[in-house]
Amino acid sequence: MAWRVVYAQSVVDFMIEQIETRRVYERVDSYRMILASFPYAGEEYDPYYEAARPAAPCRCIAVPGTPFTLYYAVDEASRTVSVFSIEHQRNDLGARFSDI
Template sequence: MEPYTVVYAQAVIDFLLNEITSKRVYERIDRYRTILASFPDLGALYDPVYEAARPPFPCRAIAVPDTPFTLYYAIDEQLRRVNVFAIEHQRTNPRGRFEG
């Protein structure tokens, strides 16, 4: 079966370009693009306790090992696409995670 296409939202691309200064960390995050293409269900269903931390649609989250970052993504089964819409440092306050 063909792998899924993994697409980064512009906000994720901007974060990677402007906030990630370590080549090692960047490479680990980029590796997850390949992993998610083959295993899109790898991340846990994201169901936070705080209402303000909920995105407006069902999604998954996966902590990238050996980095302080988590990727948030939604799967479009019809298009076989993984849409990575957010990346976040794990120490960020979750209460306003997906507010405008």
């Protein structure tokens, strides 16, 4: 049984406003299906920088062929993957998760 994958509104807004090509948009969005089948595909996010640490444990997965990384939490009880942040890999680490 597939997991439910939800994107935070800020992720949806970022994808619409910041991703400039249809190819890259579709590539990033295709990870919804990947995470629905393999919620632990991404690695546990454990940054060196305290400023880059989220409020709760999470996982991250870089989307190949794009400069984007998805950050998400896995809820076993509800079988839900919540993608709460998307980041361009050239962003400032100190500003990571400032939108959540």
